[in-house]
Ligand SMILES: Cc1ncc(C[n+]2csc(CCOP(=O)(O)OP(=O)(O)O)c2C)c(N)n1
């Protein structure tokens with residue numbers, strides 16, 4: 087049914103349609119609306135049978151899901167930012183034990199300096215944790231991919247994160263089609279665990295493994311994720327056939343085939359990019375885009391195929407590996423080894439910095455004119471950075487860089503308006 | 505009672521050094537039974553605990569009592585620590601119950617999750633225990649534990665208190681007593697060993713959560729321990745039992761003295777045995793034959809420095825702690841009391 091609703095509400099409804107049996111939640115912006123809505127549905131009986139646990143921390147939230155999932159209940163939680171870091175030990179533990187928990191990440195920056203707005207630092211901090219990570223573009227995709235996530239997780243005995251841009255998606259209203267319960271039930275069978283805590287067949291879970299088997303255990307996790315590439319494609323095709331929408335998969339191409347320059351990104355920013363790129367193509371530029379939807383496992387072969395004719399790739403990402411550069415860009419460089427391409431890494435949108443058609447257009451043009459550095463910080467004020475560097479050179483007790491920069495920016499902004 | 509798996513040997517256990525003689529004075533059905541054909545042996549033989557490990561003994565009796573009380577319908581979540589390590593390196597396990605180890609600091613939350621799963625599946629008959637050492641309980645697992653108490657989840661949390669982080673080589677925890685030597689509280693300087701006026705009593709903190717049941721127990725009185733666990737399993741909601749479990753390796757005591765040390769800890773007033781319900785202390789175990797704190801400490805090398813010349817003030821301070829417990833919890837029978 088088509089509804090005009092908030093992204094978080096839409097996700098809550100998709101999760102509810104997936105019949106989770108235990109939901110464990112802790113508030114953090116911008117994820118909170120999702121679990122608030124789910125809490126309401128459990129309280130009202132609309133979502134039943136389901137236990138809703140209000141825990142004391144994100145560490146407790148995911149730990150409770152570890153317990154409930156191990157006891158055979160379909161389990162769900164959601165988090166963002168600091169919450170992801172707070173639960174990190176349990177993040178690795180859940181995947182290590184092969185527990186098919188589904189978690190929404192309302193993507194948000196990580197402090198300090200504390201910042202509630204969108205970038206991908208939280209999901210990136212867990213990129214090596216052994217979870218599947220699926221990034222969505224729209225709230226429609228968020229709905230569809232959540233339903234697929236439960237099926238994928240349970241088929242693989244592996245937890246799945248659905249990563250959606252905080253505020254941009256979680257707090258925006260749009261028209262979303264919510265599938266019927268009947269269709270979802272046809273798509274998603276009840277949870278059948280591979281191993282379960284049950285007094286009639288006692289098992290010991292989570293015991294110690296030494297050097298004699300650890301490599302094989304870790305390899306198997308890797309192997310399973312590589313296998314998941316196939317399953318993600320199959321299951322999203324199955325979903326498309328049943329619901330009539332292609333919402334999952336490994337990649338999505340936006341007129342990238344045969345183009346000289348291809349922009350590669352993830353998440354919602356493609357929405358703005360699409361328009362800009364269409365305009366540029368109309369002007370005769372050979373430029374297209376694609377989004378990586380399955381960030382973990384990383385679709386190496388699919389990317390090689392999709393980028394085989396490109397000469398230049400501009401990777402745009404809202405994440406930064408401090409001291410190295412772009413995270414997605416580095417993965418793309420690795421995946422496209424052997425292809426004859428130049429990979430430019432563009433880092434933008436950090437901590438919610440607006441990404442506009444105008445600033446994207448300027449950046450793409452630079453790319454087309456070979457003026458992008460190997461690492462380019464999108465829409466960054468180098469004058470502001472330099473001013474702080476000068477200050478730090480001039481005085482030992484230079485104070486908080488974040489505070490200094492913010493007062494500089496305020497002054498500059500004020501000066502501009504005069 | 506369901507049949508035990510065929511591979512399980514029916515092991516017989518004998519115990520010495522306790523008041524087991526008293527056992528014989530009890531009615532047949534009230535006796536602490538070491539070995540019967542249908543004992544669950546939930547924590548079976550073959551594990552790697554040190555000789556004389558109080559934690560192994562405490563866990564064996566606590567879990568078997570819980571199994572009896574729940575008709576063997578029990579699941580346990582275990583924190584990282586000695587109990588986890590000595591019972592289960594894969595592919596071996598000493599547990600014949602469904603058992604999960606997740607992390608050091610989340611046993612309570614994992615157990616809450618299991619309880620939620622059982623509830624949603626309508627399995628009211630299956631009950632949940634979380635268990636861990638003092639470090640996993642009073643320090644790193646304290647947040648999750650408090651959450652489980654706060655929500656009154658249907659979980660019995662058992663803390664095996666051996667008063668330090670044993671699994672990592674005997675470091676101080678917030679349950680380490682004053683003056684005790686650990687690897688991080690060495691007997692050097694003016695205040696040898698663990699500093700005075702630090703630490704916390706989680707049983708009292710648990711009582712402050714107003715949960716249905718809290719108790720302390722000790723491995724020298726297994727009958728009392730079993731009764732408390734049984735009692736706890738008859739109640740729904742969050743429950744906490746802390747068991748005093750001497751650790752020969754960490755305390756520098758003789759394996760054969762484990763029971764004696766546990767008894768002395770209680771009988772000198774250092775470790776009061778109490779029960780609490782809904783925020784109030786409802787029962788204390790009176791001291792039967794009082795001993796001095798020195799008698800208790802002498803058996804443990806972790807307190808050896810207390811007996812060195814010049815450290816008499818420490819011994820006095822420690823005795824004062826026990827005296828205060830005795831006063832505060834009314835641990836000595838007065839005339840007229842039975
Ligand atoms: C997050 C984390 N920090 C530290 C450790 C290391 N560690 C494992 S067991 C342990 C000590 C356990 O002490 P306690 O809970 O008292 O149990 P005991 O071994 O004494 O029975 C420590 C510090 C860990 N496993 N995880």
Ligand code: SF4
Nearest residue numbers: 553554557586751753
């Ligand atoms: S170190 Fe202490 S607690 Fe650990 S197994 Fe040995 S005696 Fe038991």
Ligand SMILES: [Mg+2]
Nearest residue numbers: 637638668670
């Ligand atoms: Mg300990």
